[in-house]
Amino acid sequence: MALIVQKYGGTSVANVERIRAVAERVAKFKMLGHQVVVVLSAMSGETNRLIGLAKQIQAEPDPRELDMMVSTGEQVTIALLAMALKDLGLKAKSYTGAQVRILTDDAFTKARILSIDEAKMRRDLDSGHVVVVAGFQGVDEGGNITTLGRGGSDTTGVALAAALKADECQIYTDVDGVYTTDPRIVPEARRLKTVTFEEMLEMASLGSKVLQIRSVEFAGKYKVKLRVLSSFQDEGDGTLITFEENDNMEQAIISGIAFSRDEAKITVVGVPDHPGIAYQILGPVADANVDVDMIVQNVGHANTTDFTFTVHRNDFAKAMSLVKATAATVGAREVTGDDKIAKVSIVGVGMRSHVGIAKKMFETLSKENINLQMISTSEIKISVVVEDKYLELAVRALHQAFELDKATA
């Protein structure tokens, strides 16, 4: 007998039929003798509908009141699932975040979980109930309803698994696991049986939007065994996210290829090469709440240097005008920009101990005549920026070069 936390996202509870399907899956686990805690999101589209309603009232909805309102989305789905479970003859009880005291700070719309009171859930589990908990929400010290921000239901699932010391936290989604890359681009892309926590972090932040990144960090911190599965398939073990490299002795050097085409780059040419210049350029950009991704500065010559960074394509115009203003004051020669770029990254814990990975990546792209505009590396990934028309070509070439279509142990 195991204690399993299962989290289902909005598409898995989008309508009455899907809620029934979730109930049937939960019932199977119960029949096998497991204890099951279910965490649910709102029906897909519901959170956006509620936010839209709020914005009709207040252009910038009050965060406390917004949380009060959007938290109702999960409250509806947990009640419906509890009913569906009872309809199958199971014992079930639904709880809001406040009812199982998922205590958070008071940062409305982006609260962080501080603690969970697992006693009530434990009691229900021990008396044979399926416990159904609203994801995405909690309560602050003052009793106000808070929400964890988009994708927060994943975090709720992991946090409950940690609090209950569950044997496994299963994240059900509309894909059946983590792939070596996007199968829409590379049909040979293969589902990974396991992926390390750190790889997952790199993959998630690079655009493999299977899991919310915060939940992965959370799982890492509390050593929660996390598994990504499809809620639309009955078979398959999904992808297990592991926290120790030793779990994966036979791990391939490279686990996957992530990419993003939502990027734009901005280069400040001929910047006087003295301390503080990066701060002067990026300060106003950060102040305007524009996230900066890659930052590259090369060695200078003749007392000037070139400084390049990437931002989300949507922020390109805003960032350009900010940087142009700064460039004038710091005496840079000019500012150039390009929003027709894409980022391609190879990710794998294996590359730590293997030389030649970067060489093989650059060689592969060179053979395809793809020019590298920027290069950035970390312990377990190498990212390059290329002209966006080469994105698919680059991903396919790398997938083949690193033999990601071939199964490993």
Place this chain on the structure above:
Amino acid sequence: MALIVQKYGGTSVANVERIRAVAERVAKFKMLGHQVVVVLSAMSGETNRLIGLAKQIQAEPDPRELDMMVSTGEQVTIALLAMALKDLGLKAKSYTGAQVRILTDDAFTKARILSIDEAKMRRDLDSGHVVVVAGFQGVDEGGNITTLGRGGSDTTGVALAAALKADECQIYTDVDGVYTTDPRIVPEARRLKTVTFEEMLEMASLGSKVLQIRSVEFAGKYKVKLRVLSSFQDEGDGTLITFEENDNMEQAIISGIAFSRDEAKITVVGVPDHPGIAYQILGPVADANVDVDMIVQNVGHANTTDFTFTVHRNDFAKAMSLVKATAATVGAREVTGDDKIAKVSIVGVGMRSHVGIAKKMFETLSKENINLQMISTSEIKISVVVEDKYLELAVRALHQAFELDKATA
């Protein structure tokens, strides 16, 4: 400065525009220096939508889970109103029933309020906030969400007014007060400036569905000054519900004419006239959860009597078959039924001390050649059952005979 509790029903918060209109009305009271607590229903139609969803999952939805779900309707409107108030520059805070600890018993879907913790609301009011509370809902000792049953938001309003010792509880609805009768039938019908608590009870139970009857009882018990007003008109003082007859020295003898066309009557003919027969006939009907309204049994002759009662028209077929089964076992001659009837009642505390009211009523109806099928009286009302095609005629004739179109002091 007064402390006012205002309750707005579903049609008053049916959409964004109406919620804004409510906010503007609340703002006016705030500007006058009053403290305001607002109680809201769900948007009209929302509760039914949620119940419909539940019934797709479970034919008889689990009551605890149903309450968990339908309570979200008010949670959305309170958040939206708080936003609208803030948009007008006011300080406002919304609370669910659980958050202001509207403690109820655990009779899900029809819970009764036990107590309210007014400390939090008092603190907010004293710091200049408008307090916006979800109607219709509470929380039981175990922390489970409960609802008070249909129309329960009126009860929440009155209960909050009682707990806070408010100066007045204003119930905003889609009519601007209590009328002498339905203006759709009698265009000369007049809004009553005041109506006594007992008259209101009779009017409410007789079909003047302005206020939920439980809330009126509640107001009577705690001596809450209750006023019915229109949320769609800016002017008008509505109708004040009073609790002491002395408040109405100049009160007309008759306050209003109530009626219902949703009735059906069942007569058991030739029942052996011995003790316990009424119980034997009505027992199975009550067990089947069919509400019985009027009950009339006349003096018997030849050791038998006729026994007649009325039920809601929707329950007619069910009640008939139950009574027919009973009639056979108790040895009654036959059972007859009629669902083409209507009930007309005159209501007024004044009739207690005035003779001749019944005579005038019967005389008026007689002049119109309307046959009376049943008669039933209480301290402050006289009800008659007539063929339903005479309903409008009877109401108009009585309205004129008792000069209800003429204003009193």
